[in-house]
Amino acid sequence: MLAELIRFPLFRDLSSADLKIIAPLFHARKYPEGAIVIEQGERAEWLYLLTQGEVVIRYKPYDGEPINLNRIRAGGVFGWSAVLGSATYSSSVVCNTPCEVLAVRGDELRTLQEYHPQTGHLILDRLAQAVSSRWLDAQQQVKSMIRKGVKESVSPLGNGGPLMTETNVSPKEAQLRALVENLSAYIEQFHGGSVEFISFDDVTLKVRLGGACLGCPLSPSTLHGWVEGTIKQFFPEVRVEAA
Numbered sequence: 001m002l003a004e005l006i007r008f009p010l011f012r013d014l015s016s017a018d019l020k021i022i023a024p025l026f027h028a029r030k031y032p033e034g035a036i037v038i039e040q041g042e043r044a045e046w047l048y049l050l051t052q053g054e055v056v057i058r059y060k061p062y063d064g065e066p067i068n069l070n071r072i073r074a075g076g077v078f079g080w081s082a083v084l085g086s087a088t089y090s091s092s093v094v095c096n097t098p099c100e101v102l103a104v105r106g107d108e109l110r111t112l113q114e115y116h117p118q119t120g121h122l123i124l125d126r127l128a129q130a131v132s133s134r135w136l137d138a139q140q141q142v143k144s145m146i147r148k149g150v151k152e153s154v155s156p157l158g159n160g161g162p163l164m165t166e167t168n169v170s171p172k173e174a175q176l177r178a179l180v181e182n183l184s185a186y187i188e189q190f191h192g193g194s195v196e197f198i199s200f201d202d203v204t205l206k207v208r209l210g211g212a213c214l215g216c217p218l219s220p221s222t223l224h225g226w227v228e229g230t231i232k233q234f235f236p237e238v239r240v241e242a243a
Helices: 002-007 016-025 106-115 117-137 139-154 171-191 219-234
Strands: 026-031 036-038 046-052 054-059 067-073 092-095 099-105 193-200 204-211 239-242
Touching: 002 016, 002 026, 016 026, 016 106, 016 117, 046 106, 099 106, 106 117, 171 193, 171 204, 171 219, 193 219, 204 219, 219 239
Parallel strands: 204 239
Antiparallel strands: 026 099, 036 092, 046 099, 054 067, 054 092, 193 204
């Protein structure tokens, strides 16, 4: 198992001591093309490191057809719900090709921090980096959803009337509200978390993370990497803080 871990991009430069600590936690598995590794709605227990092949992340709304959210290739990670504390997986994962993975139980990763704090912290940092990479891969889809929400929130009425904003709410605040609402919907599909608009004072946007983000060790990365990073793509002057 040490050899497999060393080859995985996230762990290539780990010390031999750290590798020996985490190696017993991982299990090698193989899946044929078309196999369902994760079924949406099933109990979230395992995090998967994809060492070979390609998988598709698929989400099925309760009243619609399945949506392909993302493709993950060798070197990627999926099954975040198991680490984020969600009871069930929010999406399905299907093998696009024959695949090989290293699987680790989410609860064992969380326990790692208790018994080996330094190694546990290091591994969670590496996982946070993998999350950030996956966010970048899905950036265009996120932008499309958000731009649609922003456009609808500030577009004029068909008769050329005034902007459709709430009383005493500036157009910029209405845009931010739409941005946060659409971003929250995407985060909920992605790993069962949420982000709520709290206030905006023309400088600072305050939001509150919820759902699977509560108590999650990766929540700072969600706040500053996903939420703040996306907000600043549209409003670079806005500062984002947790309420």
